[in-house]
Amino acid sequence: MPLLAIAVLAAGTFGFRLAGPALRHRLRMPDRVDRLQAAGVAVLLIALAATSALTEGHGFAGWARPAGVVVGGALAVRRAPFPVVVITACATTAILRLLGVP
Amino acid sequence: MFILVDMRTFWRTLDRGTLRAIAMVCVADAVVGASFGAVCVAGGLRPWVPTSMSLIVFAGGSQFAAVGVVLAGGSPVAAVAAGLLLNSRLLPYGFAVADLLGGRWWTRLAGAHLTTDESVAFAVGQPDPARRRAAFWTCGIALFACWNLAVGAGALAATAIGNTDAFGLDAAFPAVLLTLVLPSLADRGIRHAALLGAVLAVAVTPFLPAGLPPLLALAGLVLLARPAPAAPEVG
Numbered sequence: 001m002p003l004l005a006i007a008v009l010a011a012g013t014f015g016f017r018l019a020g021p022a023l024r025h026r027l028r029m030p031d032r033v034d035r036l037q038a039a040g041v042a043v044l045l046i047a048l049a050a051t052s053a054l055t056e057g058h059g060f061a062g063w064a065r066p067a068g069v070v071v072g073g074a075l076a077v078r079r080a081p082f083p084v085v086v087i088t089a090c091a092t093t094a095i096l097r098l099l100g101v102p
Numbered sequence: 103m104f105i106l107v108d109m110r111t112f113w114r115t116l117d118r119g120t121l122r123a124i125a126m127v128c129v130a131d132a133v134v135g136a137s138f139g140a141v142c143v144a145g146g147l148r149p150w151v152p153t154s155m156s157l158i159v160f161a162g163g164s165q166f167a168a169v170g171v172v173l174a175g176g177s178p179v180a181a182v183a184a185g186l187l188l189n190s191r192l193l194p195y196g197f198a199v200a201d202l203l204g205g206r207w208w209t210r211l212a213g214a215h216l217t218t219d220e221s222v223a224f225a226v227g228q229p230d231p232a233r234r235r236a237a238f239w240t241c242g243i244a245l246f247a248c249w250n251l252a253v254g255a256g257a258l259a260a261t262a263i264g265n266t267d268a269f270g271l272d273a274a275f276p277a278v279l280l281t282l283v284l285p286s287l288a289d290r291g292i293r294h295a296a297l298l299g300a301v302l303a304v305a306v307t308p309f310l311p312a313g314l315p316p317l318l319a320l321a322g323l324v325l326l327a328r329p330a331p332a333a334p335e336v337g
Contacts (some may be wrong), residue, residue: 001151001169005178009168010158012182013189016334017214020196038226039326041198042286044191045223045279047319053276055307061272065317067121068273069280076281082123087131089277093270 062102068093112236120233121225124241127220130274131245132252134162138169139256145173149257155255158247160215164188167312195222202235216242223282267332291326298322 053069055061072089078087113121142152147169155165156335164185171181195217202225203213216239225238287293299322303315310318 001147001155001172001181003154004177005168005182006151006155006159009155009164009182009185012186013159013161013164013192014215016186016189016192016292017196017217018211019193020198021200021210021214024197024200036323036326037194037197038286039289039292039295040194040320040323041226041295042221042292042320043217043284043319044194044316046282046287046296047299047303047316047322048191048219049276049279049283051303051307051315052279053273054304057312058308064270065273065276068270069276072277073280076277076284082119082281083126085281086126086277088247089273090270093273094268095270097268097270 064093064096064101065094067101103273112240115233115236116240120228120237121240122243124224124237127224127241127278128244128248130271130278131162131220132248133271134275135249135252136256136259138162138165139253139258141166141173141256142169143257145169147172149254152257153250153254156250159185160249161185161189161192161218162249184312187311191317192217195219198222199225199238201231202238213242214240218242218245219279220245220282223279227282227285268284269308295322295325298325 049069053061053066068089068091072085072094075088076085116124138153138156139149143149151164152169155168159165159168167188168181168185171184172178176184196214199213199217199222203210218241221238221242224241225234226238229233283296287296296319299319302321303319306318307315
């Protein structure tokens with residue numbers, strides 16, 4: 001991994017990050033766009049949660065990980081404290097793997 | 103000094119639950135960071151590679167993706183492309199948090215660099231602008247410190263960390279995201295768009311390069327294109 005590759009990745013990544021803050025004050029967003037963009041973030045994060053829960057590379061991640069996420073998600077819906085949600089999700093996945101579930 | 107004063111204000115602005123949640127995320131990400139450092143060094147890369155990458159790229163998923171391509175024998179160009187594809191989701195995040203970064207150019211530069219899934223998710227989960235700002239900066243700064251220290255430690259420890267999957271830590275990231283976005287899903291339109299987007303993203307994952315499927319999920323926003331019948335505002 002050459003230093004140049006790292007530098008290009010860093011520069012590009014920073015460009016993605018800076019575009020919003022740099023342009024935001026010049027562009028006056030209509031409320032509709034604001035709402036759409038807030039929805040866009042929610043859609044992205046949920047899609048990221050779904051793909052990282054269910055898939056690994058180009059295939060299925062196995063049952064243990066999504067099972068843990070579902071248990072954690074159910075607790076979150078019931079307004080369980082954040083640490084409980086995360087620890088239960090991890091513990092569920094770990095125990096299932098210990099039992100031989102992929 | 104300025105940052106220290108600001109940080110103390112942020113501490114007082116956020117409730118204990120949020121601070122505890124941020125700490126949990128930092129711990130979980132630190133474990134991921136340590137494994138990143140270890141994976142790189144175990145794969146034959148010099149320790150400066152993961153550590154410098156973590157400082158200037160500071161986006162875990164793309165770091166794993168880029169190093170994964172290189173360790174699998176791919177070219178540096180393919181590695182950079184994979185990383186950038188994954189990080190293109192930071193573009194809409196930037197617009198989402200633009201108002202939280204302050205007016206000075208250097209706080210905007212610093213804030214931009216601290217824009218991550220986690221800092222954005224914590225920010226949008228807060229009920230008012232002051233708390234959104236506090237959550238964004240607290241999470242961003244804490245995560246930057248934890249992530250870089252952990253990657254360095256992992257690179258040093260290299261072989262000491264075994265398979266983190268055995269501890270179910272891979273379930274932490276999706277569970278965290280789900281929990282953080284939950285309040286936004288109270289809006290029915292957003293909920294439907296997110297559901298459609300998630301199904302779409304998972305369905306195309308086998309066929310598309312890593313990083314692209316979550317972006318494709320944005321197609322779910324078509325459900326919001328129609329003017330909603332005076333839906334109650336959320337947040």
